[in-house]
Amino acid sequence: MSQYAEIVVDVPTQQTNRPYTYVVPTELQEEVQPGVRVLVAFGHRSVLGYVVGLTDKLPDDLSIDQVKDVLTVLDDRPVLSAELLDLAHDLAEKNFSFWVTFLALMLPTSLKVSYRKRLTALAGLSDADRVDYLDGQQERLVQTKDFSAKGWRAINRLQQAGLLEVESVIENQGRVKTELAFQTNDDLDELSNIGATLTKGAKQQRVILAFAEAHPGQVFSKKEWLEQLDVSLATLNAAVKKGILQKVQVEVKRRPASIASGKADGVKTLNAEQKVAYDQITKAIDEQEDKVFLLEGITGSGKTEVYLQAAQKVIDRGEQVLFLVPEIALTPQMQRRVEDRFGEKTALLHSGLSTGERYDEWRRIHEGKVQVVVGARSAVFAPLTKLGLIIVDEEHETSYSQSENPHYSGRDVALWRAAYHQAPVVLGSATPSLESRARAQKGVYDLLSLSKRANPQATLPEVSVVDMRQEQLDRGDTNFSKPLLEKLQTVLDRGEQAVLMLNRRGFSSFVMCRDCGFVPRDPNCNLAMTLHMDSLTLKCHYCGYQEAIPQTCPACGSNRIRYYGTGTEKVETELAALMPDYPVIRLDQDTTRKKGAMAKALADFGQKKAQILLGTQMVAKGLDFPDVTLVGVLNADTGLGLPDFRASEKTFQLLTQVAGRAGRAERQGEVVIQTYNPEHYALKYAQKHDYEGFYRQEMAIRHAAEFPPYFYTVQIQCSAIDENKVALQTAKIAAWLKKRLPEDVLLLGPSPHSIAKLKGRYFFQMILKMKDPNEADELLRDLVDRSQKADKDFALEVRRDPVSFM
Template sequence: MKLAQVIVDVPSMQTDQPFSYLIPPHLAVEIGMRVEVGFGPRHVQGFVVGFDSAPAQLPNNLKPIIRVLDLAPVLNQELLALADYMKETTFAFKVTCLQTMLPSVMKADYQKRLYLVADDPVVRTNYFGEADSLSWEEAEAQGWLKELAVLRDQGIVELRYEVHTKNKIKTERYIKRLFKPEKVQELKAGLRKNSYKQEQLLDDLAKLADEELVAVKQLKADYSTANLNQAEKKGWLTFVAVETYRDPYAERTIQQTSALKLNAEQKKAYEEISRASAEKNHRVFLLEGVTGSGKTEVYLQVIQDTLANGQTAMMLVPEISLTPQMATRFKARFGSEVAVLHSGLSQGEKYDEWRKLERGEAHVVVGARSAIFAPLKNLGAIIIDEEHETSYKQEESPRYHARDLAIWRGKYHHCPVVLGSATPSLESRARGQKGVYQLLKLTRRANTQAKLPTVEIVDMREEMQRRLNSSFSENLEEKLRDRLIKGEQSVLLLNRRGYSSFVMCRDCGFVLPCPNCDISLTLHMDTKTMRCHYCGHEEGIPHRCPNCGKDKIRYFGTGTEKVQEELAQLIPEARVLRMDVDTTRRKGAHEKILTAFGERKADILLGTQMIAKGLDFPNVTLVGVLNADTALNLPDFRASERTFQLLTQVSGRAGRGDKAGEVVIQTFNPEHYTIKLAQHHDYERFFKQEMQIRHQTDYPPYYYTVKVTVSHQEEMRAAQKAFQLAKQLQQQLSSQSILLGPTPGAILRIKNRYYYQLIIKYKNEPKLQATLTDILQVSQKDQRQGLLIAIDNEPMYFI
């Protein structure tokens, strides 16, 4: 007899290990399957991670597996091993890592049910009727909970927590013929006169080949449900449920494309990567190519080779807004070989795309961060486009970086990993410099007619003296009007959504705050509300100051919504599309906006950073950055790097076709090295200058970093715990490590919790893993008192 080793869905340090369960003879259990097991008084979902031989004398407390939740394993040996790696590097529970790998629709949903365990006819009649169990919700709705609680104490009723699995598979009804075609006349002879519909149905069914199925919806045009049900009763046909996929691209016609001719630089990069793939040689390539240099065509041709070699491939993009364009380009080249995974799909669509990959029906995945877990076998290439993007790092547990997991999977499959960007992260570029990654460069645009755009810097300090309240300099306004006359398009970037940053009383200076967070509320004119971008709190726009009662409420700061209104007054003839979190909430909204812009149904695309990268519209000849300083002066050591990347990326949207492109960057810091180097598209000089600053200040890539965050509903408790942890870290870590803090979070209170943080900087710290694991272990007891401790390895943000 075998025992199954099961990781249970109870995320805590004490339960972060496999538990042994008996395998009943009637259950077929395999490693990687999900199962329902008893754990204490509850039923929970678990993952089978291994088997053990049962001892001769079985322990009395050994429980059996209750049921198997999958027909086949949902996690293979590779993904189970990857979960172990994630657990160590992200300081997360293994069950959390395993659940992260699966579509959200496969996560367990727990329900409370009351069972009649002692046969009591009165109780049965009053509460249960013919059933043996009753849902908690139903009992609550009927007002029976108090009486049932008494019965539970008497041992008549038992409360159980059970695993509820959703029906994830979509089926469609089909019809199968049950008679021989030669019997049609005989069947017709048995019909009453004038049964035209039934005769017609018999003729149509007779035309079907043996075992052929026809969709019910196909017959619905000619026959009613009653006609078909009657035919079933007569034994002419049977209804069959057939599993179908929800295809997010079913309604679209995508024109097939073929490989383009590569220039010398592209060809060299393609050959290097393809050779590594064919030789099953794991190497990490950093493909540094200017905007418009044809990186995507290199990716497509590398993947074409991997498919020809019978291998699979993975293509990650950072933003959901990039996925529609990238997915379309891949579908156009590889058709049904491509499955798409990103958060813009419905749960059912995601599940079906995942199953195509899991069943080997699709061999290429295109998707955002979580697509790194796609169940592909025999990987031949893993590509991460815009590798510098912070959205590849997950901000909640498990706090993994897709780039690290891509490299782990690349080693596992002995395949190359390609990191592509016009502005690589300093960490990746430093590794390219040292030879840890192989650096490949594309220094010119793939379209020989397309040159990098010219960039003008506008000093907004001077402009503000002339045009007090305008978001647009004279220069930018003039160029926007010029593009309208020429029938060309423009892109405008403002990295702040909403109508206004805050509202303030001009009489007493009161700024309307969020009641749950230490941040002001942002005005959203389209919904006529004040909204918190951290906790989601929403309230009406005040017309009088809540503090002094005066009506001197004014709007300050500018968001995309306000700029759209300003554009309508400034250039009323311009057709403007706005693209930010507020306009892209609905499913398919990203694609709808981008398609409309691509079809030239708008003259100006205005948006936040989601429009800054990946978009390829040949008719865009002007890019305007309304405020280049939004992130430049934030108290984060990556502020300059992020600003340079954003400006370079958005500048790259201009002049990608045959027409020359121009960029106007409006800034209050025209002398800042980041702005000046972005003006000249000079990544190399920026890299050298920024590396010098990082070296002087002991920051990545010269040091590794860990952020420890403590939060509690009382500020004093959070601060006390943070100082206690700082003392522990100072005692246990070597003098080589640098400890910053503890300090209050940049926004001290979010969702009514107070945040304090510590930063550990180190080059080599052998005691770090053990010390942090010990902190997590102890933090389990603190949780009962409301203290939460989070550990973020290599954080993207320090504020």
């Protein structure tokens, strides 16, 4: 009986968002398994496909002559497990996306494929056509972009005329890295005969021969040969010619640079609160319960030690741990702590790795050689098969949600995988998201609290709030209030360290002509561009557009161009003038683009090569330096004025997190928060380290405004190059929805997006608010289906529970 494969093809459209049935040829029956990638014919072309199931029965609506064969198999073993196949399907359903998009998302970039065409000349092809389409060759590999539409029509005519063969070629982008090595001859008799022919003067060849006889058939890299025998490459090549050695290529695993300290990180004694949390988590591990624990612990309370000891329990059981951190910025210190504790059992997955490193780390995990995976959001798809514990550190961070297509929440995926493996999840934070805290209050999650710092000598820092309105009146325009400057000088004079945060990079927020008010804007996004003095450019932080700083106003010709606002680059310049004796390490996206720059900067700060660490919000989280006794927040208002219902929550979380960087050892820490809104409740509660007070007030506001966690939300975003077209189409969609939505579902909008133009497209949005999270799912899927038939320029995206409406 024929065997059939259910295959999801790499054609991401709503019409093809389902498995197609293909015949598995007899010679491929052992190779075709669920989770492998295959090449199949689809329409008039060959495409990549993912096998999601096997069956012996042909669907009722198909006859055998309608079903095509699987052409070839691309993988030696499945690259996606049954778990990940199911997960991809569920995520596509939940997030109104395509199944194949999530299947591809789960694999490293190296396993993405490139589509090319092999053009081969047949008898009768003219010399002119051979030059035009084959570059004068007999055969040529080309990409779609190599020819215009007119050129491809001509190629198709030559193919139909039997003058040119056109074949689809699909290639993995990933390559295994190899290096030259030398293998010793394993035939001792042959080696003995070779020795008899060597002259007395061939001393180095005799050394190599003796080594080969002691290590028959073994492979050593060129470096190992040179180190062990101190012989030259020319001597090794001569040994190859004589038959003592042979050249081979061996794989070299690309590993991210280890930042372990070189000494085992000692297991610390847990205090009473930590012990309670540890016991609860390990009980769930032993009983294989998919419980969700919310570990709410103040900054410095030792959450990481609880994570590590619970992870050790899982490893001792022969199971695996997934350790998620919200962004690459937090990875170096967490990587060090995990590597110090678990060594080679650790793998690292995040977008800061090179393509080769990521591929090789993924392969180590896939081959079952790893017990702990540390990584950012996408690491949640790591191919672990024996998950015993998932840890989501700083669970409140919005970076766990992917805003671009396909949309998903890393935190929700972690919960799904934990339920699949019957393993507990630990969501850790000093400032949990309101949604998680509300679930803990209802008993959906188990709440574990750490109210004291792990170091008995360490206490929470004293926080003072400075009203910058008065400072501006007293001292003019400045980034540093008198209290902050005085405390900074005192701390530095004592040889201690300070962290300064300003959540805006660049030199100035914008440039303006003082005569006519002209502000240079990015033509793609219509946003004021940020000034970067180090590169003497204006840049858009959304699309990357940049241009030179104007010397004269393009609108009126005036040379009175002035800089307004402040960024980290400008503060660094100001600090150099105020405190020239104290070097500054600056951390923002501009200074950490280069691979390894973040880890190096933090290592330099840890070694006290500088006493001041200045940065954006990346300095607020996860950093643990015992000599930091002062934290300064230069402007606490940068996030408060944003048109986002979570603005107060995000500001409170950020201030609490950055304040927690101070006084983590024996010395008392201090925090200075500079603000133009000193009476704002988010700042008041942050000053008192009062999460519970903030939670109660913010929940009351959310309840009154009918926002999450009391309501579920869905964002419908429409975009097009033409502003009038997208405005009209969005209005039509709103009218269509209003007629069909259940009465208790609220529709807000349509309205222009807060950033109305981005990368040359105009954006409008609508918001649905509902009590039942799935109440409008069927209608929204219908809407997404219909949007596929709209003009090519028009795009519609549906986002469930967006972390921001901006």
